[in-house]
Amino acid sequence: xxxxxxxxxxxxxxxxxxxxxxxxxxxxxxxxxxxxxxxxxxxxxxxxxxxxxxxxxxxxxxxxxxxxxxxxxxxxxxxxxxxxxxxxxxxxxxxxxxxxxxxxxxxxxxxxxxxxxx
Amino acid sequence: xxxxxxxxxxxxxxxxxxxxxxxxxxxxxxxxxxxxxxxxxxxxxxxxxxxxxxxxxxxxxxxxxxxxxxxxxxxxxxxxxxxxxxxxxxxxxxxxxxxxxxxxxxxxxx
Numbered sequence: 114x115x116x117x118x119x120x121x122x123x124x125x126x127x128x129x130x131x132x133x134x135x136x137x138x139x140x141x142x143x144x145x146x147x148x149x150x151x152x153x154x155x156x157x158x159x160x161x162x163x164x165x166x167x168x169x170x171x172x173x174x175x176x177x178x179x180x181x182x183x184x185x186x187x188x189x190x191x192x193x194x195x196x197x198x199x200x201x202x203x204x205x206x207x208x209x210x211x212x213x214x215x216x217x218x219x220x221x222x223x224x225x226x227x228x229x230x231x
Numbered sequence: 232x233x234x235x236x237x238x239x240x241x242x243x244x245x246x247x248x249x250x251x252x253x254x255x256x257x258x259x260x261x262x263x264x265x266x267x268x269x270x271x272x273x274x275x276x277x278x279x280x281x282x283x284x285x286x287x288x289x290x291x292x293x294x295x296x297x298x299x300x301x302x303x304x305x306x307x308x309x310x311x312x313x314x315x316x317x318x319x320x321x322x323x324x325x326x327x328x329x330x331x332x333x334x335x336x337x338x339x340x341x
Binding site for chain 2: 148150157158159160163172173174175208210213214215216217218219220221222223224
């Protein structure tokens with residue numbers, strides 16, 4: 114069965130960096146795009162980034178453009194999110210999700226919490 | 232302020248029907264499929280509807296989706312207490328080259 118397991122969350126000071134990872138299993142990872150979606154405490158879903166199945170195209174929300182970088186390693190079935198210059202407003206649970214058709218996600222991980230605080 | 236507009240909350244009695252609306256524009260819903268997600272308290276979102284009106288395997292037919300012009304809706308019939316959750320619509324936004332979500336609708340089954 115499809116499984117997505119995020120890791121790398123934690124507490125980080127404003128301005129610092131953090132790298133999230135998502136390990137995929139149960140499907141042919143190299144054939145699917147992958148999303149990162151976040152949810153601030155008590156708030157709604159906010160899409161963060163999308164990477165195509167082969168890494169050839171990447172898309173970002175305006176709120177993270179220039180600070181976050183999505184990447185993937187198809188040999189290790191992982192997708193990553195490098196987060197630089199973190200701000201308090203980046204505090205959220207970060208979910209990775211499998212893409213279908215570029216506009217919806219059919220499987221989601223359980224999420225990893227990132228807290229940006231001094 | 233979300234690109235897609237949903238009512239913040241809805242409530243209905245068990246057994247009743249409820250409709251969650253999602254309003255957008257020509258650059259999103261008007262030209263792209265809509266998906267719907269259910270998020271039960273303390274859990275990750277779950278896909279309910281994709282391509283505006285299709286259900287993934289395992290989703291009961293009590294859940295149905297539709298789209299007309301720049302708006303979409305999610306119907307839930309035969310409401311159950313287990314349907315109490317947050318519901319989100321989502322689609323592609325051409326002007327941003329980004330996925331966008333509605334602000335979410337909290338459904339209470341009284």
